[in-house]
Amino acid sequence: MRTTSFAAGATALVLAMTACGAPSEQSSGGGEGGDAPLRVGTMPVPHGDILSFIDENLAEEAGLELDIQEMSDYNTPNAGLVDGELDANYFQHREFLNEWQENGPDADLTYVTDVHIERLGLYSEGVEDVDGLDDGAEVAVPNDPANLSRALRILEEEGLVEIDPEAGENATENDIVENPQDLTVTPLEAPQIPRSLADVDAAVVNGNYAIEADLTEEANILAWEPEGEDYVESYANGLVALEENTDDERVQKLAELLGDERVLEYIQETWEGVVLGVNADGEVAEVEGSEDEAADEE
Structure with missing residues (x-):
């Protein structure tokens, strides 16, 4: 299942979030775990495409059902975790998450795993x-x-x-x-x-x-952009969930699938160096031809 959700506006969302209770006080909204679909907030490209690849090729074998909810701005997916509308999201890097938590509501969002880097x-x-x-x-x-x-x-x-x-x-x-x-x-x-x-x-x-x-x-x-010493740690986009939900079996299954070699190959073949996969060792995966192409373009 793949649905689309559009943002109403970042300012209104932040105001609305401050009026919400703590995540533990809110309705699960259908994210009760077990066999329920895992509701994942994401951006359309490349995140939504990667999740759709998993949904169409890997999820059924792993016993995971995904409810992919595409969004149009960078505030909505974190707000969805806080208010209980999402179980996880996949769209941001650690630097953005840290900045959001410093300026957003009091909620413990946890980075679960690295997946890819979108090169500026x-x-x-x-x-x-x-x-x-x-x-x-x-x-x-x-x-x-x-x-x-x-x-x-x-x-x-x-x-x-x-x-x-x-x-x-x-x-x-x-x-x-x-x-x-x-x-x-x-x-x-x-x-x-x-x-x-x-x-x-x-x-x-x-x-x-x-x-x-x-x-x-x-x-x-x-x-x-230059690839510095902390490039992956700072800028790899990854899976995020509320701290209390990181052990959810569905979240862990999705984290495992996001690191599957078939997903890495899909990233390499689809975006040819504009998007860089991150391997199991937490390093930028080699993309055949990307370095030569970048050198020619520079």
């Missing part, structure tokens, strides 16, 4: 390489804190800006201390950036939105 890339419609960016060029970046910092690190890696070292993992455009080309760095809502690419000189785009907008086929890829 610097894209352009009119510029073919980084050296082609003129002085005063405008570069759009995601405005959510975790991905804004990642985007700025791409610009820094390419020598376009220098970030204050003390900014750490929470760097914003205000932490740019050197900007030799006087670039205009414009934070935008991540889903809007692909539609805005024609209006700027370049943009850093999340992998899922780049795939949805066919940017990997239709735009120039100027650079990929």
Whole structure:
């Protein structure tokens, strides 16, 4: 079963969440465990596609029934866990989860397992390489804190800006201390950036939105984000559940299936290096041809 749910608005959701009781005080809403379908909140691409692959090819053999609920913004899946509408979600990395919990309701959401990384890339419609960016060029970046910092690190890696070292993992455009080309760095809502690419000189785009907008086929890829020492730990998207539900047999089954070699192969074959699978050792899996392609594009 695959259903679709759309967000009503992040602000309203946060206000509504604060009015809810603790998760243990809320109705299970059908997530009573056992043989009940596991309700998983997710983004359409690539998360929803990966879950659908599991649902169609692996879940029945494992004795797992999935209720995949696709959503359109980054706040709804965590809100769904808090209010008891979901049993798990799969859409976020640890940095985003930490940021959300610091600013959201008092709830213990737990990261269960790593699955994949969506590489941030610097894209352009009119510029073919980084050296082609003129002085005063405008570069759009995601405005959510975790991905804004990642985007700025791409610009820094390419020598376009220098970030204050003390900014750490929470760097914003205000932490740019050197900007030799006087670039205009414009934070935008991540889903809007692909539609805005024609209006700027370049943009850093999340992998899922780049795939949805066919940017990997239709735009120039100027650079990929650097893979630092803590790349997987910080930015791998994975399965999340309420702490009290992490031992749910259905959650554990899905975690196991998400790490199946057949899922890793599906990721590799479908997204060819824009999405990177994470293997059982917690390392980025090798994607045949991706390094050569990236080198050519850079």
